[in-house]
Amino acid sequence: MTSRTPSFPRRACLALITASLGLLGATSTWAQLSPNKPLRIVSPYSAGSGVDMIARVYAKHLGEVLNLPTIVENRDGAGGMIGSAYVAKQPADGHTILVATTPFVVGPISQSNTSYDPLKDFVALGQLAVNPLAMTITSSLPIKSMTDLVAYAKAHPGKLTYASSGPGTPSQLEMEALKARLGMDIREIPYKSNAQALADTIGGTVDMYYTVQSTGLSNVQAGKLRALGVGALKRTTAMPDTPTIAEAANLPGYESLVWYGLVAPAGTPPAVVKTLSDAILKASSRPEAIEDIKKIGFEPMPTSPDAFAKIMAKEAEKATAALRAAKK
Structure with missing residues (x-):
């Protein structure tokens, strides 16, 4: 009596091979990273x-x-x-x-x-x-717009202060560039951390902080800071009621991202x-x-x-x- 090995349907075999290859691909996609290391x-x-x-x-x-x-x-x-x-x-x-x-x-x-x-x-x-960067100021200042800011800074040179996150950071470089373009004399107060710069702006220790809109967003929404303008080419989804600095300060094409x-x-x-x-x-x-x-x-x-x-x-x-x- 001749014994025969049970046959396995060809289609089922191909399906099994394809599935195995797919599984191999899925598991090896991230195989270059150790699964045991965060x-x-x-x-x-x-x-x-x-x-x-x-x-x-x-x-x-x-x-x-x-x-x-x-x-x-x-x-x-x-x-x-x-x-x-x-x-x-x-x-x-x-x-x-x-x-x-x-x-x-x-x-x-x-x-x-x-x-x-x-x-x-x-x-x-x-x-x-x-x-985009957003010009945020302490809410106690009698300044409601970029036009007010420029006028106040020119009428009181050196009186206003701004927080920066230190040399070479956007809050310093972009603020200095904007000051030059608008003819404003505002003193820099450098900080070692964004958190302290933000806290002191909210508290009024410094007058303003030109930083990315995400940093001051929740405090603007809570009324702890006032946003005068954003450095985008159009108004942002996050701050739809805040004008762009291009429109608020009459600087067509101005952008700071x-x-x-x-x-x-x-x-x-x-x-x-x-x-x-x-x-x-x-x-x-x-x-x-x-x-x-x-x-x-x-x-x-x-x-x-x-x-x-x-x-x-x-x-x-x-x-x-x-x-x-x-x-x-």
Whole structure:
């Protein structure tokens, strides 16, 4: 008697193979990251800052996409350079990444005491969003508009003060540029943390803070701060009743935005970079993530690693040119 091996239907066999390959693909998509090690997103600014807010949104959505425990670690100080320098020295395994924003590039160019090169010591993973600056003032001042501000500053030169987050930060560079364009004499009061700068503006220790709209949004809504204008080309979803500075100060085409993205230490393997960048784009496309980003006053604007690298390089060129012009 001849024995026969039980036959397995050809279609069922093909279906099993296809399913197995699909499962393999799904499990290996993020295989370059260790499943037993958390993902750390370092915010080089204090809790409650714009950088911290966007970091927490992405910690939630990236963690879910990658199926990894993801935490935000705040290492603020020196206008974001302490946290940036810290990440530059971390293992290039993709498990410690940094939220990079404009000062990340500008700071090392405008100051000589930095320990990292933003373009050589890091690799771009992708831009996340942009955030316009908003001119916020303490509510006790008798100033209701940008026109009032310019008139008051010219009538009382040197009397008004503004908070900045330190040299090379948007709150300092953009405010100084705006002062020059509008002919205002307003004294700078530098702070080591965004949180303290914001608190002192609310309390009236300083008169104003030209910072990203997400930082002062909840306090404007609560009536603790007054927003005179935003540095966007059109009114924003977050502050629809606040005019643009272009219209409020008669500066056609004026725009002042801060970009936000993620970077990893230089030497991170290309496969890991791709894993993270793919996950960032996937997280950014989630309707819930888009809603969360807009809710805190940001405009989603995700890009590829190459596109974000070009944005940072362009920012470096702009800062270098501005520094040369200032020295002439």
